[in-house]
Amino acid sequence: MEPAKNLPVAVIGAGPVGLAAAAHLLERGLExxxxxxxxxxxxxxxxxxxxxxxxxxxxxxxxxxxxLLEQSGWESLRPTALPYGGELIDNYLTPLAAMPVIASxxxxxxxxxxxxxxxxxxxxxRDRDTTPFLVRVEHADGETRxxxxxxxxDASGTWPTRNPxxxxxxxxxxxxxxxxxxxxxxxxxxxxDRTSFAGRRVLVVGAGHSAANTLINLAELSKDEPNTRILWxxxxxxxxxxxxxxxxxxxxxxxxxxxxxxxxxxxxxxxxHTRFGIVGLKTLxxxxxxxxxxxxxxxxxxxxxxxxxxxxxxxxxxLRLNLDPAVEAPTELGPLIxxxxxxxxxxxxxxxxxxxxxxxxxxxxxxxxxxxxxTFLLATxxxxxxxxxxxxxxxxxxxxxxxLELPETGVCSTDAxxxxxxxxxxxxxVTVEAExxxxxxxxxxxxxxxxxxxxGRSGN
Numbered sequence: 001m002e003p004a005k006n007l008p009v010a011v012i013g014a015g016p017v018g019l020a021a022a023a024h025l026l027e028r029g030l031e032x033x034x035x036x037x038x039x040x041x042x043x044x045x046x047x048x049x050x051x052x053x054x055x056x057x058x059x060x061x062x063x064x065x066x067x068l069l070e071q072s073g074w075e076s077l078r079p080t081a082l083p084y085g086g087e088l089i090d091n092y093l094t095p096l097a098a099m100p101v102i103a104s105x106x107x108x109x110x111x112x113x114x115x116x117x118x119x120x121x122x123x124x125x126r127d128r129d130t131t132p133f134l135v136r137v138e139h140a141d142g143e144t145r146x147x148x149x150x151x152x153x154d155a156s157g158t159w160p161t162r163n164p165x166x167x168x169x170x171x172x173x174x175x176x177x178x179x180x181x182x183x184x185x186x187x188x189x190x191x192x193d194r195t196s197f198a199g200r201r202v203l204v205v206g207a208g209h210s211a212a213n214t215l216i217n218l219a220e221l222s223k224d225e226p227n228t229r230i231l232w233x234x235x236x237x238x239x240x241x242x243x244x245x246x247x248x249x250x251x252x253x254x255x256x257x258x259x260x261x262x263x264x265x266x267x268x269x270x271x272x273h274t275r276f277g278i279v280g281l282k283t284l285x286x287x288x289x290x291x292x293x294x295x296x297x298x299x300x301x302x303x304x305x306x307x308x309x310x311x312x313x314x315x316x317x318x319l320r321l322n323l324d325p326a327v328e329a330p331t332e333l334g335p336l337i338x339x340x341x342x343x344x345x346x347x348x349x350x351x352x353x354x355x356x357x358x359x360x361x362x363x364x365x366x367x368x369x370x371x372x373x374x375t376f377l378l379a380t381x382x383x384x385x386x387x388x389x390x391x392x393x394x395x396x397x398x399x400x401x402x403x404l405e406l407p408e409t410g411v412c413s414t415d416a417x418x419x420x421x422x423x424x425x426x427x428x429x430v431t432v433e434a435e436x437x438x439x440x441x442x443x444x445x446x447x448x449x450x451x452x453x454x455x456g457r458s459g460n
Contacts, residue, residue: 015157204218
């Protein structure tokens with residue numbers, strides 16, 4: 001960053017990882033400018049504030065952010081408590097965003113629409129590494145302005161770009177025209193969105209914990225609204241991977257979730273449809289007809305798409321990136337998290353070296369760094385930005401030695417009996433300078449929409 005040392009570092013996104021990146025940059029004496037598309041910090045989490053995290057507070061907050069908050073007399077959170085998404089916002093992100101050193105550098109309602117090098121498209125190489133970045137932003141006042149920065153950390157996440165319902169990576173035929181029958185990925189079925197689900201035929205599509213949360217919340221709704229009918233469609237031959245490790249799970253809330261879901265299916269409260277790959281949606285006067293590959297159909301009123309997410313790479317079109325061809329994560333990270341083969345719910349701690357691209361001083365971090373892979377580890381995201389901030393500051397020794405404190409767990413995917421299901425004896429601090437195998441560490445806490453796959457899809 002020496003040629004552009006007087007310019008700020010752009011941080012795209014003011015979620016947990018984006019604000020942590022800003023805190024680490026400030027500790028390193030670097031100047032961040034934070035662009036958040038939503039009206040407030042943590043705007044994406046606001047959409048699922050009713051969802052409780054599986055992991056306790058101590059694994060959901062960043063060390064540099066806490067050091068900053070403590071300067072204002074912020075009261076530390078009970079480390080063993082399991083927060084809701086709303087509590088993550090109200091008790092952590094909002095106070096952090098309100099800190100003067102963050103607030104003065106945070107621009108909300110600022111949607112980044114492109115990142116490039118000033119005066120250079122991606123075909124030009126000469127002086128590229130020493131040319132500042134240009135970040136084009138649509139601002140809340142309606143103006144579009146260009147910002148010149150020394151480096152870019154993209155922590156924009158994947159929430160706005162869910163995967164389609166179709167089986168081939170494309171929207172199912174008729175999916176676009178049925179948009180008014182498709183909800184957000186994690187609707188608040190007992191609260192804000194209750195009227196859209198009460199007494200309706202609801203189809204939940206997907207085999208991750210976002211699906212499990214929604215199904216259980218729908219079951220609670222049906223106690224008061226007995227005409228509510230709950231259907232669940234998965235592509236695989238069973239839902240065992242969603243049920244998880246039960247009592248063997250080191251994150252008890254997650255194990256309890258799977259056990260409860262299993263009981264609801266067994267008692268008939270939830271109607272499970274396996275091997276139901278969706279190929280078409282036909283909008284009817286009374287709802288929508290959903291067709292599977294084998295010709296089966298389900299007539300429902302509303303569909304909840306718990307199909308995962310993918311990164312929006314369009315804003316990065318003029319940058320030189322190295323992305324894994326399958327999961328669209330940085331090339332070195334992709335094989336470690338590819339759900340086709342990866343069976344563990346963890347990945348070795350990694351930092352700036354693994355996240356680097358041919359585009360010098362540009363990094364994708366947080367959930368977006370995992371591309372299409374279904375599990376993002378919040379604690380891992382915090383370690384990513386610590387390392388990236390060190391690299392941008394020129395402290396390559398600190399950037400290269402990555403470390404992560406991990407909670408004890410009995411399994412490292414949501415299936416019991418994987419190749420990695422050796423219980424840890426205690427919470428472990430892991431420090432690595434070279435990448436290791438998938439089972440090098442117990443599973444970190446996570447936030448988002450994880451799925452566990454025994455030996456990957458290739459093991460099915």
